[in-house]
Amino acid sequence: MSEILEDVRYFLKTEGFLNEKISLKENDSLTETGVIDSIILLQLVDFLESKYKIEIPVEMLTPENFDTLAGINQSVMKLKKG
Amino acid sequence: MAKDTLTCKKCVLDSKTPGISINANTGLCQFCEHYTPLSKEKKEEYRSRMDKLLKSPPKQGKYNVIFALSGGVDSSYTLHRLHKEYPHLKILAVQFDNGFISDTALENAQKFCDLTKSTYMRLALDQTILQDTFSKAARSTDAYPGSAKYRASDICNTCISIIKQKIIELAVSTKSPFIVFAFSPGQTDAPFVTLTKPFLVWMRKLFEGNLTAMGVAERDAYLIDARLIQSGSSEPQVTIIHPFLVWDYNKPKFKKECIQLGWIDPDLKDHNSSNCLLNAFAIKNHLDKYHIHSYAYDMAALVRQGNMKREDALQKLKVDASDTSIEEVQRKLNL
Numbered sequence: 230m231s232e233i234l235e236d237v238r239y240f241l242k243t244e245g246f247l248n249e250k251i252s253l254k255e256n257d258s259l260t261e262t263g264v265i266d267s268i269i270l271l272q273l274v275d276f277l278e279s280k281y282k283i284e285i286p287v288e289m290l291t292p293e294n295f296d297t298l299a300g301i302n303q304s305v306m307k308l309k310k311g
Numbered sequence: 312m313a314k315d316t317l318t319c320k321k322c323v324l325d326s327k328t329p330g331i332s333i334n335a336n337t338g339l340c341q342f343c344e345h346y347t348p349l350s351k352e353k354k355e356e357y358r359s360r361m362d363k364l365l366k367s368p369p370k371q372g373k374y375n376v377i378f379a380l381s382g383g384v385d386s387s388y389t390l391h392r393l394h395k396e397y398p399h400l401k402i403l404a405v406q407f408d409n410g411f412i413s414d415t416a417l418e419n420a421q422k423f424c425d426l427t428k429s430t431y432m433r434l435a436l437d438q439t440i441l442q443d444t445f446s447k448a449a450r451s452t453d454a455y456p457g458s459a460k461y462r463a464s465d466i467c468n469t470c471i472s473i474i475k476q477k478i479i480e481l482a483v484s485t486k487s488p489f490i491v492f493a494f495s496p497g498q499t500d501a502p503f504v505t506l507t508k509p510f511l512v513w514m515r516k517l518f519e520g521n522l523t524a525m526g527v528a529e530r531d532a533y534l535i536d537a538r539l540i541q542s543g544s545s546e547p548q549v550t551i552i553h554p555f556l557v558w559d560y561n562k563p564k565f566k567k568e569c570i571q572l573g574w575i576d577p578d579l580k581d582h583n584s585s586n587c588l589l590n591a592f593a594i595k596n597h598l599d600k601y602h603i604h605s606y607a608y609d610m611a612a613l614v615r616q617g618n619m620k621r622e623d624a625l626q627k628l629k630v631d632a633s634d635t636s637i638e639e640v641q642r643k644l645n646l
Binding site for chain 2: 242243244245246248251260261265266267268271275287290
């Protein structure tokens with residue numbers, strides 16, 4: 230598992246409602262599985278910005294980029310490369 | 312409470328609430344274990360950003376701020392303080408009439424609008440359809456996903472989502488640059504939210520999904536006008552501000568100050584709302600369905616942050632089954 234995904238999973242376990250009963254696959258919707266809502270999504274953005282010293286433009290807050298672990302991983306990697 | 316129920320020794324969350332685990336060694340819940348308080352520097356940064364935004368708002372519409380006013384303590388105090396700190400702001404204060412607002416809350420809202428020279432707007436939707444929607448929310452299970460169940464009851468999530476959608480619609484259509492919500496620091500973590508079309512389309516789609524899951528057929532009246540956010544429409548220039556993530560949060564102090572300004576305490580039996588008669592029933596309904604007190608997460612966060620005493624939070628989480636408003640609401644919602 231990539232470092233980004235590990236960090237996101239850690240965040241979702243400690244701040245969101247990801248627990249051992251939810252087996253979350255990389256392409257599962259985080260909102261539909263109830264792991265995040267719009268408020269936790271904004272917290273996650275804040276967490277990723279601090280952790281990776283990146284700025285996530287608000288235009289990037291779309292389901293394609295932030296509703297799945299795979300989308301988040303890709304988005305953060307892209308922003309890290311600048 | 313069962314003998315083996317553990318309550319977090321720092322906040323108020325307990326192990327009988329689904330999804331909450333208490334570490335037997337530390338005595339802390341998973342949120343308290345990983346909690347990092349907001350630094351002084353970060354808070355100052357927020358303060359300076361809010362000042363910058365509100366001291367010279369962009370001239371792009373009739374109003375600078377669309378304000379969600381319930382008539383309760385938090386929103387009445389926020390409106391007063393906004394006016395005190397930024398007297399030049401042109402504020403449209405919107406009170407959503409969900410059919411269950413106390414008469415006192417209506418009076419308080421209008422009084423605080425007069426006091427702050429804000430324009431008052433009562434947002435009312437078809438009351439029969441609205442009651443049917445709340446009734447469907449009460450009967451529904453799992454219309455809202457896991458995380459939302461901890462933030463509010465199904466009924467309150469429905470009501471708050473309608474308010475958010477309609478206030479955003481109003482801000483976009485009147486070209487108002489700011490929306491202010493008086494959410495407590497336990498209810499939200501982001502002091503500023505810049506709205507973009509893709510984000511609004513996503514939020515609209517999520518709420519439409521929740522309404523569909525509840526069996527609500529007439530959904531459009533509750534959602535942002537799709538024409539405002541469809542491709543080809545102009546990009547919204549709206550930022551949501553949550554001042555209680557910038558200011559210190561001290562509810563007893565706010566209440567005292569509001570009373571001095573003429574705010575009337577409605578004296579509801581419900582410990583958690585000073586404006587909505589639906590709230591006590593909504594809490595009970597949520598507890599019955601999910602064994603989650605819909606204010607526990609909010610109260611726990613306030614205690615964790617040092618914004619509320621633990622004993623006060625525990626007191627607020629007691630459900631008063633003798634509250635007659637519960638039966639009245641049940642009757643009104645045909646439940």
